[in-house]
Amino acid sequence: MVHTDRYLAEIWNYIQADEVGWIGVYGMGGVGKTTIMKEIYNRLTEAKKNRERFDNVFWVTVSKASNVEKLQGDIAKGIGFKTLSEEQDVTRRAGILFDALKERKRFVLILDDLWTSFPLEEIGIPNLTKDNGCKLILTTSVLVDVKIQKIAKECDGLPLALVTDGAALRNVNKEDGQNALMALGGFAANVEGMEDKVFSRLRFSYDRLKDDATRLCFLYSALYPEDCDIYTKQLIEYWMWEGLLGDEGRIKDQICKGEMILNYLKDSCLLESAGEFRGFEYVKMHDLIRDMAIEITKTSPRCMIRAGVGLDYPPLEEEWIEDVERI
DSSP, X not given: XXXXXXXXXXXXXXXXXXXXXXXXXXXXXXXXXXXXXXXXXXXXXXXXXXXXXXSEEEEEEOXXXXXXXXXXXXXXXXXXXXXXGXXXXXXHHHHHHHHHHHHTOSEEEEEESOOSOOOHHHHTOOOOXXXXXXXEEEEESSOOSXXXXXXXXXXXXXXXXXXXXXXXXXXXXXXXXEEEEEEEOSOOTTSTTOGGGHHHHXXXXXXXXXXXXXXXHHHHHTXXXXXXXXXXXXXXXXXXXXXXXXXXXXXXXXXHHHXXXXXXXXXXXXXXXXXXXXXXXXXXXXXXXXXXXXXXXXXXXXXXXXXXXXXXXXXXXXXOOTTOOBO
């Protein structure tokens, strides 16, 4: 369970720190990133002392299928700048948006639900330096091309990480600003207002996986028992033997593809690292993520999953589902 007060305090401290230029809040869909950031936004806009610290605070919900042009449009709309739509050239749009943001002086720009990495200069976001005091905060469910250096500190198993470099934000002045990333690896099912939306948000993360092969590999992982540490080499071999990695190419190539899919699922927070034992890597699936996967397998592909419940005999014939593909 994510302790929201603790993460609120962590993010708030980063916002107040002069040396921090941008903050990323990273975790699977449904973990409560938007809920936490809405509280941060309310604090920034309501507190008098924070209005004195920052001249403007903007909230931008990013379009799901976003590219540079769409993201520029989302930001322009979020900051109340209407004339950007008159310009079609992406580079000139970046220059116009850059000037518009500079006019907002010491701003906080919150980008909620970013799925693709973009260089700041291509979008038109000014450098985030100690001198100008501007902040960029983003939430994301997929860690794309971001290299992180783990800090030796954990909060109930949820790592606090510091971003040292990232393709999405390569133009940050490293002398003046640090980049901070909060990794919310657990699940906050009890965050107020989230209960009715949990499964739809988790399903959204599943639907946004890059292809059917990746989705099938993810669903296959739910065949393991709840809370099971899954040996990654074995998992990839099972994917391969089941034909989930395709029928063409050498075994070595298929294993390489399996490793790429495994890393992608971890970056998407649908699988999480379970550490190493005697030099072998393990992953696991969060209970609620597994519940969501099992729900999907009731329709397509059809699976019966009874792993880890202590069966002495196979399920009775009348319990079997029609057109079952895996048991």
